Amino acid sequence: MRGGLDPHLDERVAALWRVESPRVIARLMRLLGDLDTAEEIAQDTFVAAIEKWRRDGVPDNPAAWLNTTARFLAVDRVRRRDTRRGKYRLVAASQPRALEHDLDEIVDGDLKDDLLGLIFMSCHPLLSPDARSALTLKLVCGLSTEDVARAFLTPAATIAQRIVRAKRTLAAAKVRFELPPAGERQARLDAVREVVYLVFNEGYSATSGDRWIRGDLCAEALRLGRMLAALTPSDTETLGLLALIELQASRLRARTGPDGEPVLLLDQDRSRWDRLLIRRGLATLDRIERLGGTAGPYALQAAIAAGHARATVAADTDWEGIAALYDGLARISPSPVVELNRGVATAQAYGAEAGLAIVRPLFDVPGMRDYHLLWAVAGDLLCRSGEHDKAREHFRRAAAMTRNSVERVTMQDRAARCATGHETT
Amino acid sequence: MRYMLMHYQTQDMEDGVPPTPDQQAAIGEYMQEAAMAGVLLSGEGVGPSSKGARVEVADGAVRVIDGPFAEAKELIAGFAILEVDSLAEAVEHARRWAQIIGTHRVDVRKVVEIEDLQPGG
Numbered sequence A: 001m002r003g004g005l006d007p008h009l010d011e012r013v014a015a016l017w018r019v020e021s022p023r024v025i026a027r028l029m030r031l032l033g034d035l036d037t038a039e040e041i042a043q044d045t046f047v048a049a050i051e052k053w054r055r056d057g058v059p060d061n062p063a064a065w066l067n068t069t070a071r072f073l074a075v076d077r078v079r080r081r082d083t084r085r086g087k088y089r090l091v092a093a094s095q096p097r098a099l100e101h102d103l104d105e106i107v108d109g110d111l112k113d114d115l116l117g118l119i120f121m122s123c124h125p126l127l128s129p130d131a132r133s134a135l136t137l138k139l140v141c142g143l144s145t146e147d148v149a150r151a152f153l154t155p156a157a158t159i160a161q162r163i164v165r166a167k168r169t170l171a172a173a174k175v176r177f178e179l180p181p182a183g184e185r186q187a188r189l190d191a192v193r194e195v196v197y198l199v200f201n202e203g204y205s206a207t208s209g210d211r212w213i214r215g216d217l218c219a220e221a222l223r224l225g226r227m228l229a230a231l232t233p234s235d236t237e238t239l240g241l242l243a244l245i246e247l248q249a250s251r252l253r254a255r256t257g258p259d260g261e262p263v264l265l266l267d268q269d270r271s272r273w274d275r276l277l278i279r280r281g282l283a284t285l286d287r288i289e290r291l292g293g294t295a296g297p298y299a300l301q302a303a304i305a306a307g308h309a310r311a312t313v314a315a316d317t318d319w320e321g322i323a324a325l326y327d328g329l330a331r332i333s334p335s336p337v338v339e340l341n342r343g344v345a346t347a348q349a350y351g352a353e354a355g356l357a358i359v360r361p362l363f364d365v366p367g368m369r370d371y372h373l374l375w376a377v378a379g380d381l382l383c384r385s386g387e388h389d390k391a392r393e394h395f396r397r398a399a400a401m402t403r404n405s406v407e408r409v410t411m412q413d414r415a416a417r418c419a420t421g422h423e424t425t
Numbered sequence B: 001m002r003y004m005l006m007h008y009q010t011q012d013m014e015d016g017v018p019p020t021p022d023q024q025a026a027i028g029e030y031m032q033e034a035a036m037a038g039v040l041l042s043g044e045g046v047g048p049s050s051k052g053a054r055v056e057v058a059d060g061a062v063r064v065i066d067g068p069f070a071e072a073k074e075l076i077a078g079f080a081i082l083e084v085d086s087l088a089e090a091v092e093h094a095r096r097w098a099q100i101i102g103t104h105r106v107d108v109r110k111v112v113e114i115e116d117l118q119p120g121g
Helices: A009-032 A035-056 A062-084 A099-108 A111-122 A129-139 A145-151 A156-172 A182-204 A215-231 A236-249 A275-291 A297-309 A319-332 A336-350 A352-364 A372-384 A388-401 A405-419 B021-036 B087-101
Strands: B002-008 B040-045 B053-058 B061-066 B076-083 B106-110
Touching: A009 A035, A009 A062, A009 A111, A009 B087, A035 A062, A035 A156, A062 B087, A111 A129, A111 A182, A111 A215, A111 B021, A129 A145, A129 A156, A129 A182, A145 A156, A145 A215, A182 A215, A182 A236, A215 A236, A215 B021, A215 B076, A236 A275, A236 A297, A275 A297, A275 B040, A297 A319, A319 A336, A336 A352, A336 A372, A352 A372, A372 A388, A372 A405, A388 A405, B002 B087, B021 B040, B021 B087, B076 B087, B087 B106
Parallel strands: none
Antiparallel strands: B002 B076, B002 B106, B040 B076, B053 B061
């Protein structure tokens, strides 16, 4: 296309923004120290690219062109800024040194560290979970504000404001672009993993809206999880998170019926499961095992997901194994939701009564009475132990509580089916 | 959506000439970069055609021909499966890949998924 008009130029630049902008911004961040300027110069760089490429065609290596141009614009900015201050020095995250020396080091520096630095910054614990997700999708995934807004079913103005505030918070706290010291690294990585899993879960079972699954959000979380795993290849919890979301995502296609209604795990057509994602998830679990150490919460949840993935028909599921993994998870990372799932697995392994023994006390846990899935699970277990009237009442409560319209219909349907006593799951 | 990138052999690949250390380093760096982009799902390379065979069907008759095959440049040397947003994004990855491994051609093809097989999907 060199020298000619490229009819697909806009599309190509959009694709390049998606792939290259996180890297350009990460490098600029290290060079300039502040997020706002880095983002602004990245945008200027792409604007310059469109102008030049429309005239001269796209170069063979557009990534190299973008990086060189970004560097040129950044140096220009730093010089002007420093001249204004009457000082010729580089205001960067590193110690001020000779400008050119620093620049060479930064440009040739480790892209891995730059990207990690950008991720740590976007997922900074100072920010609210909402702000972290929005900032991460925008900067690390290269989504536009409109895309982020669409993904979260939130007006673009709200997201834009959220991002501006987040950047202001980081600037006010003088958060610098750097890798956290060894002592803080795990806690900071936890915060990053939390963002990835939050985005994934919002996609995997949407808490609001009229769709049960939002595949676009899942795809972004998977991309982030894969990036993070490539950046911290020997961190078993990061690998655990990736294995977990890939194994869960392998079921996405089987989780909705023809009318968008949810299909529960045991009723899914397993031939629709994504074998490539399952293979990747299982391979990652093997890697975790080879790395040794104690399994953390994500790795344990991934092992549970693998227990389902390995069973080609629901009846082959190793429920005793899965119940034991939940026992382990409940020990290292106890929560009412883990307990609820442990109840489900235990019921499958040892009968509805054994499950109810774990699930019943959860109705006394503050806040849990408002959780629709507790009512749904208890309804299911009651139904299976023959208490149809009670079960029906539980499903009705669940239906009244959920904010997801598709889920509500399913609960109402289960209540109706239970009434006839034909429920046999 | 998923795309399969298939790159074609060079005569050197067919002759079993191993990549130079510089080429190997470049390939390693690219694989790391692709992994860092979060898009690489799977990939493999294949050896020279002298180590393979071809099954041909003509008029219902099946014939097995042992390698090597003529027209080395018409043979696939390997593939990668990427999870990306668009054909344009897959093409940008293919462009880098082609330059790094020095192939004359990379085909970018959409992987058929269940959704593609459903009417109206």
